[in-house]
Amino acid sequence: MTQTFMLDGLAIPFEEGQTIMEAAIAAGHYIPHLCYHPDFTPYGSCKLCNVEVNGKICAACTFPAREGQTVVSESLERNSDRQRITQMLFVEGNHFCPSCEKSGNCQLQGVAYHLKMTDDHFNHQFPHREIDASHPDILIDFNRCIFCALCVRASQEEDGKDVFAISGRGINKRLIINSDSGQLRDSELTVNDRATHICPTGAIVIKHTAYQVPIGDRQYDHQSISEVSMEQDGNVS
Protein backbone atom coordinates (compact mmCIF):
# COMPACT_ATOMS: atom_id res chain seq x y z
CA MET A 1 0.00 0.00 0.00
CA THR A 2 1.30 3.48 -0.96
CA GLN A 3 2.45 5.68 1.88
CA THR A 4 1.17 9.25 1.93
CA PHE A 5 1.47 12.49 3.87
CA MET A 6 -0.77 15.55 3.71
CA LEU A 7 0.59 18.71 2.00
CA ASP A 8 -1.73 21.71 2.29
CA GLY A 9 -4.67 19.32 2.62
CA LEU A 10 -3.72 17.09 -0.31
CA ALA A 11 -2.52 13.49 0.02
CA ILE A 12 1.00 13.18 -1.41
CA PRO A 13 2.35 9.68 -2.12
CA PHE A 14 6.01 9.03 -1.39
CA GLU A 15 8.61 6.30 -1.54
CA GLU A 16 10.78 5.34 1.42
CA GLY A 17 13.81 7.64 1.59
CA GLN A 18 12.23 10.58 -0.26
CA THR A 19 12.31 14.04 1.28
CA ILE A 20 9.16 16.14 1.49
CA MET A 21 10.55 18.27 -1.38
CA GLU A 22 11.18 15.26 -3.63
CA ALA A 23 7.74 13.81 -3.01
CA ALA A 24 6.05 17.19 -3.52
CA ILE A 25 7.83 17.77 -6.85
CA ALA A 26 7.04 14.22 -8.02
CA ALA A 27 3.38 14.93 -7.27
CA GLY A 28 3.54 18.27 -9.16
CA HIS A 29 3.51 20.62 -6.18
CA TYR A 30 5.92 23.57 -6.02
CA ILE A 31 7.60 24.50 -2.77
CA PRO A 32 9.70 27.70 -3.17
CA HIS A 33 13.43 27.02 -3.05
CA LEU A 34 16.80 28.41 -4.17
CA CYS A 35 19.57 26.15 -2.81
CA TYR A 36 17.74 22.91 -3.65
CA HIS A 37 18.41 21.19 -6.98
CA PRO A 38 17.25 17.64 -7.70
CA ASP A 39 20.66 16.63 -9.13
CA PHE A 40 22.64 17.47 -6.00
CA THR A 41 22.80 16.60 -2.31
CA PRO A 42 20.29 18.75 -0.37
CA TYR A 43 21.99 21.61 1.46
CA GLY A 44 19.17 23.12 3.54
CA SER A 45 20.65 26.62 3.74
CA CYS A 46 18.29 29.06 2.03
CA LYS A 47 15.29 28.16 4.20
CA LEU A 48 12.85 29.24 1.51
CA CYS A 49 11.42 25.70 1.47
CA ASN A 50 10.65 25.81 5.19
CA VAL A 51 7.32 24.12 5.84
CA GLU A 52 5.42 23.20 8.99
CA VAL A 53 5.64 19.46 9.66
CA ASN A 54 3.19 18.48 12.38
CA GLY A 55 3.49 22.05 13.66
CA LYS A 56 7.28 22.31 13.59
CA ILE A 57 9.22 24.27 11.00
CA CYS A 58 11.54 22.10 8.87
CA ALA A 59 13.37 22.48 5.56
CA ALA A 60 11.37 20.45 3.02
CA CYS A 61 14.53 19.72 1.00
CA THR A 62 16.19 17.83 3.86
CA PHE A 63 13.29 16.51 5.96
CA PRO A 64 12.22 12.93 5.21
CA ALA A 65 8.63 12.22 4.24
CA ARG A 66 6.81 10.03 6.77
CA GLU A 67 3.45 8.32 6.76
CA GLY A 68 0.70 10.48 8.20
CA GLN A 69 2.67 13.77 8.39
CA THR A 70 0.67 16.98 8.17
CA VAL A 71 2.72 19.49 6.13
CA VAL A 72 1.77 23.15 5.61
CA SER A 73 3.57 25.12 2.88
CA GLU A 74 1.16 27.57 1.23
CA SER A 75 0.08 29.53 4.31
CA LEU A 76 0.21 33.26 4.96
CA GLU A 77 2.78 32.63 7.68
CA ARG A 78 5.13 30.51 5.57
CA ASN A 79 4.93 32.81 2.55
CA SER A 80 5.39 35.90 4.72
CA ASP A 81 8.56 34.35 6.17
CA ARG A 82 9.70 33.43 2.65
CA GLN A 83 9.29 37.01 1.52
CA ARG A 84 11.32 38.30 4.47
CA ILE A 85 14.07 35.74 3.77
CA THR A 86 14.16 36.81 0.12
CA GLN A 87 14.32 40.47 1.16
CA MET A 88 17.29 39.63 3.40
CA LEU A 89 19.05 37.98 0.44
CA PHE A 90 18.51 41.15 -1.60
CA VAL A 91 19.85 43.59 1.05
CA GLU A 92 22.79 41.41 2.12
CA GLY A 93 24.21 41.43 -1.41
CA ASN A 94 24.09 43.94 -4.23
CA HIS A 95 21.27 42.92 -6.53
CA PHE A 96 20.71 45.67 -9.11
CA CYS A 97 18.37 43.91 -11.51
CA PRO A 98 18.25 46.62 -14.22
CA SER A 99 22.00 46.29 -14.85
CA CYS A 100 22.30 42.51 -14.39
CA GLU A 101 22.52 40.25 -17.45
CA LYS A 102 20.75 37.46 -15.52
CA SER A 103 17.62 39.59 -15.08
CA GLY A 104 14.60 37.75 -16.43
CA ASN A 105 16.35 34.40 -16.05
CA CYS A 106 17.34 34.76 -12.38
CA GLN A 107 15.84 32.37 -9.85
CA LEU A 108 16.27 34.86 -6.98
CA GLN A 109 14.25 37.37 -8.98
CA GLY A 110 11.81 34.64 -10.02
CA VAL A 111 11.17 33.61 -6.42
CA ALA A 112 10.71 37.27 -5.44
CA TYR A 113 8.16 37.71 -8.24
CA HIS A 114 6.39 34.54 -7.12
CA LEU A 115 6.19 35.88 -3.57
CA LYS A 116 4.88 39.24 -4.88
CA MET A 117 7.81 41.09 -3.28
CA THR A 118 7.66 44.79 -4.15
CA ASP A 119 10.25 46.16 -1.72
CA ASP A 120 13.33 45.14 0.27
CA HIS A 121 11.91 46.07 3.72
CA PHE A 122 15.30 46.06 5.48
CA ASN A 123 18.09 48.62 5.30
CA HIS A 124 20.53 47.86 2.51
CA GLN A 125 23.98 46.78 3.60
CA PHE A 126 25.70 47.66 0.30
CA PRO A 127 28.61 45.31 1.09
CA HIS A 128 31.82 45.90 -0.80
CA ARG A 129 32.54 42.84 -2.92
CA GLU A 130 34.84 42.29 -5.86
CA ILE A 131 34.34 40.91 -9.35
CA ASP A 132 36.62 38.17 -10.70
CA ALA A 133 36.88 38.68 -14.47
CA SER A 134 40.23 36.88 -14.77
CA HIS A 135 38.89 33.79 -16.57
CA PRO A 136 38.69 34.07 -20.37
CA ASP A 137 35.18 32.57 -20.57
CA ILE A 138 33.56 32.93 -17.14
CA LEU A 139 32.90 35.90 -14.84
CA ILE A 140 32.10 35.85 -11.14
CA ASP A 141 30.30 38.82 -9.61
CA PHE A 142 30.45 38.14 -5.88
CA ASN A 143 27.89 40.95 -5.32
CA ARG A 144 25.21 38.57 -6.57
CA CYS A 145 26.23 35.44 -4.65
CA ILE A 146 23.58 34.12 -2.21
CA PHE A 147 25.77 31.28 -0.83
CA CYS A 148 23.44 28.53 -2.04
CA ALA A 149 26.58 26.39 -2.64
CA LEU A 150 25.13 24.89 -5.81
CA CYS A 151 28.41 25.65 -7.62
CA VAL A 152 30.30 24.00 -4.76
CA ARG A 153 28.18 20.85 -5.03
CA ALA A 154 28.11 20.77 -8.84
CA SER A 155 31.90 21.07 -9.02
CA GLN A 156 32.42 18.32 -6.44
CA GLU A 157 29.62 15.93 -7.29
CA GLU A 158 29.40 16.19 -11.07
CA ASP A 159 32.59 17.83 -12.40
CA GLY A 160 34.86 16.07 -9.90
CA LYS A 161 36.92 19.23 -9.51
CA ASP A 162 36.26 20.98 -6.18
CA VAL A 163 36.68 24.49 -7.65
CA PHE A 164 34.49 26.35 -5.12
CA ALA A 165 34.00 26.49 -1.35
CA ILE A 166 32.11 28.64 1.14
CA SER A 167 34.47 30.24 3.67
CA GLY A 168 33.78 32.19 6.85
CA ARG A 169 30.61 32.43 8.92
CA GLY A 170 27.62 34.72 9.26
CA ILE A 171 28.06 38.12 7.65
CA ASN A 172 31.69 37.25 6.80
CA LYS A 173 30.64 34.26 4.70
CA ARG A 174 32.02 34.33 1.18
CA LEU A 175 32.52 32.18 -1.89
CA ILE A 176 36.17 31.28 -2.46
CA ILE A 177 37.96 29.73 -5.42
CA ASN A 178 40.32 26.79 -5.15
CA SER A 179 43.46 28.01 -6.93
CA ASP A 180 46.90 29.16 -5.79
CA SER A 181 46.11 32.79 -6.65
CA GLY A 182 42.48 32.55 -5.52
CA GLN A 183 41.54 33.74 -9.00
CA LEU A 184 39.21 31.93 -11.38
CA ARG A 185 41.70 31.87 -14.27
CA ASP A 186 44.05 29.70 -12.23
CA SER A 187 41.31 27.23 -11.26
CA GLU A 188 40.21 24.12 -13.16
CA LEU A 189 36.80 25.61 -14.05
CA THR A 190 35.86 25.42 -17.74
CA VAL A 191 32.90 26.80 -19.64
CA ASN A 192 31.42 23.32 -20.10
CA ASP A 193 31.44 22.44 -16.39
CA ARG A 194 28.09 21.95 -14.67
CA ALA A 195 29.27 24.37 -11.96
CA THR A 196 29.52 27.11 -14.57
CA HIS A 197 25.85 26.75 -15.47
CA ILE A 198 24.23 26.01 -12.10
CA CYS A 199 24.19 29.49 -10.46
CA PRO A 200 20.57 30.51 -9.70
CA THR A 201 21.54 34.23 -9.75
CA GLY A 202 23.91 36.30 -11.89
CA ALA A 203 26.96 35.52 -9.71
CA ILE A 204 28.52 33.07 -12.20
CA VAL A 205 27.91 34.08 -15.81
CA ILE A 206 29.44 33.07 -19.13
CA LYS A 207 31.18 35.91 -20.93
CA HIS A 208 30.07 37.10 -24.37
CA THR A 209 26.55 35.71 -23.93
CA ALA A 210 24.79 38.57 -22.12
CA TYR A 211 21.50 40.12 -23.29
CA GLN A 212 21.04 37.69 -26.19
CA VAL A 213 17.43 36.97 -25.22
CA PRO A 214 15.23 40.06 -25.60
CA ILE A 215 13.01 41.33 -22.78
CA GLY A 216 9.70 39.54 -23.16
CA ASP A 217 11.27 36.21 -24.17
CA ARG A 218 13.19 35.49 -20.96
CA GLN A 219 12.48 32.59 -18.62
CA TYR A 220 10.35 34.39 -16.04
CA ASP A 221 8.92 37.21 -18.19
CA HIS A 222 5.56 35.49 -18.54
CA GLN A 223 5.90 32.21 -16.65
CA SER A 224 6.15 32.00 -12.86
CA ILE A 225 9.05 30.11 -11.31
CA SER A 226 6.46 27.78 -9.79
CA GLU A 227 5.60 26.52 -13.29
CA VAL A 228 9.16 26.62 -14.67
CA SER A 229 10.46 24.72 -11.63
CA MET A 230 7.88 21.98 -12.01
CA GLU A 231 8.82 21.51 -15.67
CA GLN A 232 12.57 21.46 -14.98
CA ASP A 233 12.90 19.80 -11.57
CA GLY A 234 10.04 17.41 -12.31
CA ASN A 235 11.78 16.12 -15.43
CA VAL A 236 15.07 15.50 -13.64
CA SER A 237 13.85 13.63 -10.61
Add this chain to the structure above:
Amino acid sequence: MTDKIRIATTSLAGCFGCHMSFLDIDERLLELIQHVEFDRSPLTDIEHCGPCDIGLIEGGVCNSENVHVLREFREHCKILVAVGACAINGGLPAMRNFVPLEDCLNESYMTGIGIENPQIPNDPELPLLLDKVRPIHEIVKIDYFLPGCPPSADVFWKFLTDLLAGQEPSLTYELLRYD
Protein backbone atom coordinates in the same frame (compact mmCIF):
# COMPACT_ATOMS: atom_id res chain seq x y z
CA MET B 1 -12.93 73.82 -4.11
CA THR B 2 -12.68 70.56 -5.94
CA ASP B 3 -13.10 66.97 -4.80
CA LYS B 4 -10.41 65.73 -7.16
CA ILE B 5 -7.64 63.51 -5.81
CA ARG B 6 -4.46 65.58 -5.36
CA ILE B 7 -1.18 64.04 -6.51
CA ALA B 8 2.34 65.37 -6.01
CA THR B 9 5.39 63.91 -7.74
CA THR B 10 9.13 64.46 -7.55
CA SER B 11 12.38 62.97 -8.78
CA LEU B 12 15.15 62.78 -6.18
CA ALA B 13 18.30 60.86 -7.21
CA GLY B 14 16.57 59.60 -10.33
CA CYS B 15 16.73 60.17 -14.07
CA PHE B 16 13.10 61.27 -14.67
CA GLY B 17 12.63 58.00 -16.55
CA CYS B 18 9.83 57.03 -14.15
CA HIS B 19 8.08 60.35 -14.85
CA MET B 20 8.47 59.73 -18.59
CA SER B 21 6.99 56.26 -18.16
CA PHE B 22 4.08 57.78 -16.18
CA LEU B 23 3.39 60.07 -19.15
CA ASP B 24 3.40 56.97 -21.36
CA ILE B 25 -0.15 56.27 -20.16
CA ASP B 26 -0.77 58.54 -23.17
CA GLU B 27 -4.46 59.22 -23.89
CA ARG B 28 -5.38 57.72 -20.53
CA LEU B 29 -4.02 60.99 -19.09
CA LEU B 30 -7.25 62.62 -20.29
CA GLU B 31 -9.29 60.16 -18.24
CA LEU B 32 -6.95 60.49 -15.26
CA ILE B 33 -7.20 64.26 -15.24
CA GLN B 34 -10.98 63.95 -14.79
CA HIS B 35 -10.28 62.50 -11.35
CA VAL B 36 -6.98 64.01 -10.21
CA GLU B 37 -5.10 67.27 -10.11
CA PHE B 38 -1.39 67.78 -9.64
CA ASP B 39 0.27 69.62 -6.77
CA ARG B 40 4.06 69.93 -6.61
CA SER B 41 5.47 68.12 -9.63
CA PRO B 42 7.85 68.65 -12.56
CA LEU B 43 4.59 68.76 -14.54
CA THR B 44 3.34 71.88 -12.71
CA ASP B 45 6.45 73.71 -11.45
CA ILE B 46 4.75 74.20 -8.07
CA GLU B 47 7.70 74.56 -5.70
CA HIS B 48 6.37 73.17 -2.43
CA CYS B 49 4.02 70.34 -1.67
CA GLY B 50 0.65 71.22 -0.12
CA PRO B 51 -1.79 68.75 1.43
CA CYS B 52 -2.08 65.82 -1.00
CA ASP B 53 -3.69 62.43 -1.24
CA ILE B 54 -0.87 60.68 -3.11
CA GLY B 55 2.85 61.43 -3.37
CA LEU B 56 4.91 59.65 -6.03
CA ILE B 57 8.65 59.61 -5.31
CA GLU B 58 11.12 58.70 -8.03
CA GLY B 59 14.79 58.17 -7.19
CA GLY B 60 16.76 57.42 -4.06
CA VAL B 61 18.29 59.86 -1.59
CA CYS B 62 21.78 61.09 -2.49
CA ASN B 63 22.01 64.55 -0.86
CA SER B 64 20.63 66.75 1.91
CA GLU B 65 18.03 68.39 -0.32
CA ASN B 66 16.63 64.96 -1.24
CA VAL B 67 16.11 64.30 2.49
CA HIS B 68 14.24 67.61 3.00
CA VAL B 69 12.03 67.10 -0.07
CA LEU B 70 11.24 63.52 0.94
CA ARG B 71 10.25 64.62 4.45
CA GLU B 72 8.10 67.44 3.00
CA PHE B 73 6.27 64.88 0.86
CA ARG B 74 5.80 62.53 3.82
CA GLU B 75 4.40 65.37 5.91
CA HIS B 76 1.86 66.41 3.28
CA CYS B 77 0.88 63.19 1.50
CA LYS B 78 -1.61 60.72 2.93
CA ILE B 79 -0.18 57.94 0.75
CA LEU B 80 3.50 57.97 -0.15
CA VAL B 81 4.69 55.72 -2.99
CA ALA B 82 8.23 54.63 -3.88
CA VAL B 83 8.32 54.62 -7.68
CA GLY B 84 11.00 52.65 -9.52
CA ALA B 85 14.19 50.76 -8.73
CA CYS B 86 16.17 53.79 -7.46
CA ALA B 87 13.54 54.77 -4.88
CA ILE B 88 13.28 51.15 -3.75
CA ASN B 89 16.95 50.08 -3.56
CA GLY B 90 19.04 53.09 -4.61
CA GLY B 91 19.39 51.78 -8.15
CA LEU B 92 22.10 52.95 -10.50
CA PRO B 93 23.15 56.00 -8.40
CA ALA B 94 23.77 53.62 -5.45
CA MET B 95 26.51 51.96 -7.44
CA ARG B 96 28.72 54.82 -6.21
CA ASN B 97 28.29 53.38 -2.70
CA PHE B 98 31.31 51.15 -3.30
CA VAL B 99 33.62 54.12 -3.94
CA PRO B 100 34.52 56.53 -1.10
CA LEU B 101 32.77 59.89 -1.61
CA GLU B 102 36.10 61.76 -1.63
CA ASP B 103 37.36 59.52 -4.44
CA CYS B 104 34.13 60.15 -6.41
CA LEU B 105 34.54 63.94 -6.10
CA ASN B 106 38.26 63.81 -6.93
CA GLU B 107 37.66 61.70 -10.03
CA SER B 108 34.78 63.91 -11.20
CA TYR B 109 36.20 67.35 -10.49
CA MET B 110 39.96 67.11 -9.91
CA THR B 111 41.77 64.27 -11.65
CA GLY B 112 39.37 63.00 -14.34
CA ILE B 113 40.18 63.18 -18.04
CA GLY B 114 39.57 66.56 -19.71
CA ILE B 115 39.05 68.61 -16.54
CA GLU B 116 40.03 72.30 -16.71
CA ASN B 117 40.37 74.54 -13.64
CA PRO B 118 40.00 71.60 -11.23
CA GLN B 119 38.06 72.36 -8.05
CA ILE B 120 35.45 70.55 -6.02
CA PRO B 121 32.19 72.58 -6.07
CA ASN B 122 31.57 74.16 -2.67
CA ASP B 123 28.94 76.84 -3.29
CA PRO B 124 26.77 77.08 -0.15
CA GLU B 125 23.67 76.78 -2.39
CA LEU B 126 24.67 73.26 -3.35
CA PRO B 127 23.19 70.50 -1.20
CA LEU B 128 25.76 68.32 0.54
CA LEU B 129 26.19 64.81 -0.79
CA LEU B 130 25.48 61.89 1.53
CA ASP B 131 28.23 59.31 1.96
CA LYS B 132 25.93 56.70 0.42
CA VAL B 133 22.85 56.78 -1.80
CA ARG B 134 19.92 55.38 0.17
CA PRO B 135 16.50 53.90 -0.70
CA ILE B 136 13.70 56.16 0.49
CA HIS B 137 12.12 53.62 2.86
CA GLU B 138 15.23 54.00 5.02
CA ILE B 139 14.32 57.69 5.63
CA VAL B 140 10.51 57.83 5.86
CA LYS B 141 7.57 55.43 6.03
CA ILE B 142 6.54 54.31 2.54
CA ASP B 143 3.04 52.98 1.92
CA TYR B 144 3.40 51.36 -1.51
CA PHE B 145 6.21 50.34 -3.86
CA LEU B 146 6.09 50.24 -7.66
CA PRO B 147 9.17 48.31 -8.86
CA GLY B 148 10.65 48.59 -12.32
CA CYS B 149 13.29 50.54 -14.21
CA PRO B 150 11.03 52.21 -14.97
CA PRO B 151 7.66 50.84 -13.87
CA SER B 152 5.67 50.53 -17.09
CA ALA B 153 2.85 52.94 -17.91
CA ASP B 154 0.47 50.06 -17.22
CA VAL B 155 1.89 49.78 -13.68
CA PHE B 156 1.09 53.46 -13.00
CA TRP B 157 -2.35 53.04 -14.52
CA LYS B 158 -3.18 49.86 -12.59
CA PHE B 159 -1.95 51.35 -9.31
CA LEU B 160 -3.75 54.69 -9.65
CA THR B 161 -7.02 53.24 -10.97
CA ASP B 162 -7.03 50.71 -8.12
CA LEU B 163 -6.59 53.55 -5.61
CA LEU B 164 -9.18 55.75 -7.33
CA ALA B 165 -11.62 52.82 -7.24
CA GLY B 166 -11.06 52.58 -3.51
CA GLN B 167 -9.49 49.14 -3.65
CA GLU B 168 -6.17 47.79 -2.41
CA PRO B 169 -3.64 48.25 -5.25
CA SER B 170 -2.14 45.04 -6.59
CA LEU B 171 0.08 44.23 -9.55
CA THR B 172 -0.41 41.18 -11.75
CA TYR B 173 2.53 38.80 -12.39
CA GLU B 174 3.20 40.46 -15.75
CA LEU B 175 3.33 43.95 -14.19
CA LEU B 176 5.71 43.10 -11.32
CA ARG B 177 9.21 43.61 -12.76
CA TYR B 178 12.50 44.75 -11.25
CA ASP B 179 14.04 45.81 -14.57
